[in-house]
Structure formats: C-alpha cells, structure tokens
Amino acid sequence: MEALVVVDAQNEFSAEGRRPVANFAAALEAIHRRVAAARREQRPIGWVRHHNKPNESAAFLPGSWGAEFAAGCGPEHGHGPEREFLKDVYGAFTGTGLDTWLRVVGADAVLIVGFYAHGCVATSAREGLILGLAVALDPEATGATDIAHDVLGRQTADEVRRSALLHVVGMGATVAPRLGP
Secondary structure, three states: OEEEEEEOOEHHHOOOOOOOOOOHHHHHHHHHHHHHHHHHOOOOEEEEEEOOOOOOOOOOOOOOOOOOEOOOOOOOOOOOOEEEEEEOOOOOOOOOOHHHHHHHOOOOEEEEEEEOHHHHHHHHHHHHHHOOOEEEEEEEEEEOOOEEEOOOEEEOHHHHHHHHHHHHHHOOOEEOOOOOO
C-alpha cells in the first residue's frame, strides 16, 4: 500500500515567508489534490513539519507563523490514518519514527510531495529508498528556489526542482502518474 508523505508544506515557503518558492501556490494546489485522493482512498498520510534548531536561522521557529502548515494542510480525522511528524534535519525519516509508523499502517510505498525539492524532499526520497520503500514523486507537488554559487553557477527554481527530482529518479524513485485538475 502506498502512503502519502507531505514534507514541509509550511507557510515559510509562501511568498510572505522567509524561504519563498516561486511555484508555491501551484505546488500547494497539487499537494491538496494528492491529499484529497489519499483521503478518498483511505490511504495513510504522514505530515512532516520542519522546525529549525535554536542556533539556526529565524525561519521555521516552533510556534511561528512560518512553521505552521499552509492553509488546508495538516492531519484530519475521519479518513485513513494521518499523523504529524516533527523533524529538525533534511530527511523526514531521520529520528521521526515515520518509518515505524509506515510499517504499522502497512505501507511499503510512499508518494512524497512538498518543499524544497532539492532539500528535504530529495533527502526523504533517498532515505525511503535506503529503507527499501518504493518511492514515487509528483513534480507538480514540489517546489524549489533559485540557487547560485560563485564557482558553480546559477540555476532557476524550476531547474533546481527538475534536477533534484532527476537525481532521485536516477536512484530508483519513480514519477507518479499525473492527477487531473
């Protein structure tokens, strides 16, 4: 059975947040479609929330607006099992208990969506593959930001997103079939 894992669908990635993602609204809409489908099918949904450590940036501070789930996101009752997991590192599986919960609910596959594609989504996908899970990704339900380096050059947010997902697909993840609007 495939569980949906929603990684860091938080306000901090919105246009008003400290880590804005250019395609945030479109990606969030795609995330909502994936959540609606999982709920209709009574599939498990793991909601992963990032909190920065006290010595890190002011983004994602516990209790802040930026650390809250974006509108329409977060666990609900009355569907399949849903649970929130807190993390303070890139990977959704590191120290969260997500892998144990997935085994308990009978999931051997995950569809991972969320933010940043090149950070927490890609790291979580790699962790899932290492754990032996079948990992799928929805490119429309992920987002990234422009990145630049004096020596390495520059990539647009879309190039970063596609590149990160390509790397993980090259390691064994798959691209989930597209959902309609």
